[in-house]
Amino acid sequence: MKITDAYVIVTCPARNFVTLKIRTDEGVYGIGDATLNGRELAVASYLTDHVIPCLIGRDPHDIEDIWQYLYKGAYWRRGPVTMSAIAAVDTALWDIKAKVAGLPLYQLLGGKSRNGVMVYAHANGQTVDDAMNQVQHYVDQGYKAIRIQAGVPGLKGVYGVAKGINYEPATRGLPAESAWSTEAYLDFAPTLFAAARDRFGWDLHLLHDVHHRLTPIEAARLGKALEPYRLFWMEDPTPAENQESFRLIRQHTTTPLAVGEVFNTIWDAKDLIQNQLIDYIRTTVVHAGGITHLRRIANLAELYQIRTGSHGATDLSPVCMGAALHFDLWVPNFGIQERMVHEDVTESVFPHAYSFDQGYMHPGEAPGHGVDIDEAEAAKYPYQPAYLPVARLTDGTLWNW
Ligand SMILES: O=C(O)C(=O)C[C@H](O)[C@H](O)CO
Ligand SMILES: [Mg+2]
CATH class of the missing domain: 3.20.20.120 (Enolase-like C-terminal domain)
Structure with missing residues (x-):
C-alpha cells in the first residue's frame, strides 16, 4: 500500500480548524487534526511545504517509522508546530490502518x-x-x-x-x-x-x-x-x-x-x-x-x-x-x-x-477513528484570522493568559 497524495484543508465553521487528509493507492484515506489555536497557518505550511513531500510513496502502515522519520529526521525536535503536524500525520495513518483492518481504532x-x-x-x-x-x-x-x-x-x-x-x-x-x-x-x-x-x-x-x-x-x-x-x-x-x-x-x-x-x-x-x-x-x-x-x-x-x-x-x-x-x-x-x-x-x-x-x-x-470531513461544506467557511487573548495586570504589565 502506498500514500499517493495528501493535502491540508483549512476551514472556519464557527472557528478555524486545520485538517490533513492522506490518500492511498487503494482508495482508503485517513484524516488528522492539525489545529493550533491562533497559529493555524504555521502548521498548515509546515505540513504542505515540508512534510507532505516526504510522505508520498511511503507505506501508510509504517506508522512508527514515519513518526520517527518526521521527528528525528527534521533535526529540529519538539515544539507545538512540529508536533501538531506530526500528530496530524500520525492520526491520519492510524485512521487508515484501522479502516483497512475494518475495526474501530480502539481495537x-x-x-x-x-x-x-x-x-x-x-x-x-x-x-x-x-x-x-x-x-x-x-x-x-x-x-x-x-x-x-x-x-x-x-x-x-x-x-x-x-x-x-x-x-x-x-x-x-x-x-x-x-x-x-x-x-x-x-x-x-x-x-x-x-x-x-x-x-x-x-x-x-x-x-x-x-x-x-x-x-x-x-x-x-x-x-x-x-x-x-x-x-x-x-x-x-x-x-x-x-x-x-x-x-x-x-x-x-x-x-x-x-x-x-x-x-x-x-x-x-x-x-x-x-x-x-x-x-x-x-x-x-x-x-x-x-x-x-x-x-x-x-x-x-x-x-x-x-x-x-x-x-x-x-x-x-x-x-x-x-x-x-x-x-x-x-x-x-x-x-x-x-x-x-x-x-x-x-x-x-x-x-x-x-x-x-x-x-x-x-x-x-x-x-477508523470515525470522524470525516465534508470538503464541500468546509469550502463554504474560509479561514478567518483570529488570536487568543493576552492578559495584563491592572498596572498594565503583561501577564500569563
Ligand atoms: O480547555 C481548557 O482547559 C483550556 O484551558 C482551553 C484553552 O485556553 C484553549 O484550548 C487554548 O486554545
Ligand atoms: Mg486549561
Missing part, C-alpha cells in the same frame, strides 16, 4: 478498558449564580463532572467566562486584552466552590482551571483553600516551563493537580511525572505527536499512578475528539476527558461516529 490499541469515557462539561457565568445555573443545566444532561469558572468581581473578561452561552477564547482580528488581579481572584475562587457544594452536594466531580495565572506559592494557597470542597482537580495553577515549581505546590496541598494541555512531548512532562508532582496529564492527540506519542506519555504516567485527562476545548477539532475518545476507551490509566460541545456548523463539516449519553462518551464502532 488496534488493545481493545476497550471501560464501557464509556467520562467527560466533563464547562459551566461558567459572570456571577456565581449564573455559573450555578449552568452547572444545573449540565447536571440535567447527565454530566457527572463539571468544570466551573466565574467572573471575578472587579475584573473584566476573565478566562473561561463566556460573553454569550458558549465560551470561545479566540477572537477575530488582533489579540483581545483582558485584565488580571491575583489578589481579587484568590479571595473570590473558594466562594465559587463553597456555593457549588452547598447547592449540588458531594456526588458531582468539580474541576477548575487556573490557566497558568499564579506563582507557585499563590497556587499552594489556592490549593489549600479549595481542599474543603474536594475538587477533582485544579488545572494549570502555575506555568509549567519550570517543572520543579510544582514541588512547592505539592508540599502544601492535597488538591489534585492537572497539567499539560500546552505540552507537546514526553519531555515536557517527564519530571512532573517521575517526581509525582501531578495527578492528571492533560496532553492530547493533536498537540503531542498523535496517538503514537500520547501512548508513550500515558505509559510513563501509569508507572506513577498518574491518570489521563485530555484537553478537549473547542479548538480541538472533532477529528481530535474522535481519536482521543478511542484512546480514552483503551488507555488503562484513564482519568477523564474534557468536552466542550462544538457549534452545529462545526459538526456539519465533521460528521462523526462518537456520541454522548448521561455523562459518558463513546467513539462508536465505525472503522
Whole structure:
C-alpha cells in the first residue's frame, strides 16, 4: 500500500480548524487534526511545504517509522508546530490502518478498558449564580463532572467566562486584552466552590482551571483553600516551563493537580511525572505527536499512578475528539476527558461516529477513528484570522493568559 497524495484543508465553521487528509493507492484515506489555536497557518505550511513531500510513496502502515522519520529526521525536535503536524500525520495513518483492518481504532490499541469515557462539561457565568445555573443545566444532561469558572468581581473578561452561552477564547482580528488581579481572584475562587457544594452536594466531580495565572506559592494557597470542597482537580495553577515549581505546590496541598494541555512531548512532562508532582496529564492527540506519542506519555504516567485527562476545548477539532475518545476507551490509566460541545456548523463539516449519553462518551464502532470531513461544506467557511487573548495586570504589565 502506498500514500499517493495528501493535502491540508483549512476551514472556519464557527472557528478555524486545520485538517490533513492522506490518500492511498487503494482508495482508503485517513484524516488528522492539525489545529493550533491562533497559529493555524504555521502548521498548515509546515505540513504542505515540508512534510507532505516526504510522505508520498511511503507505506501508510509504517506508522512508527514515519513518526520517527518526521521527528528525528527534521533535526529540529519538539515544539507545538512540529508536533501538531506530526500528530496530524500520525492520526491520519492510524485512521487508515484501522479502516483497512475494518475495526474501530480502539481495537488496534488493545481493545476497550471501560464501557464509556467520562467527560466533563464547562459551566461558567459572570456571577456565581449564573455559573450555578449552568452547572444545573449540565447536571440535567447527565454530566457527572463539571468544570466551573466565574467572573471575578472587579475584573473584566476573565478566562473561561463566556460573553454569550458558549465560551470561545479566540477572537477575530488582533489579540483581545483582558485584565488580571491575583489578589481579587484568590479571595473570590473558594466562594465559587463553597456555593457549588452547598447547592449540588458531594456526588458531582468539580474541576477548575487556573490557566497558568499564579506563582507557585499563590497556587499552594489556592490549593489549600479549595481542599474543603474536594475538587477533582485544579488545572494549570502555575506555568509549567519550570517543572520543579510544582514541588512547592505539592508540599502544601492535597488538591489534585492537572497539567499539560500546552505540552507537546514526553519531555515536557517527564519530571512532573517521575517526581509525582501531578495527578492528571492533560496532553492530547493533536498537540503531542498523535496517538503514537500520547501512548508513550500515558505509559510513563501509569508507572506513577498518574491518570489521563485530555484537553478537549473547542479548538480541538472533532477529528481530535474522535481519536482521543478511542484512546480514552483503551488507555488503562484513564482519568477523564474534557468536552466542550462544538457549534452545529462545526459538526456539519465533521460528521462523526462518537456520541454522548448521561455523562459518558463513546467513539462508536465505525472503522477508523470515525470522524470525516465534508470538503464541500468546509469550502463554504474560509479561514478567518483570529488570536487568543493576552492578559495584563491592572498596572498594565503583561501577564500569563
Ligand atoms: O480547555 C481548557 O482547559 C483550556 O484551558 C482551553 C484553552 O485556553 C484553549 O484550548 C487554548 O486554545
Ligand atoms: Mg486549561
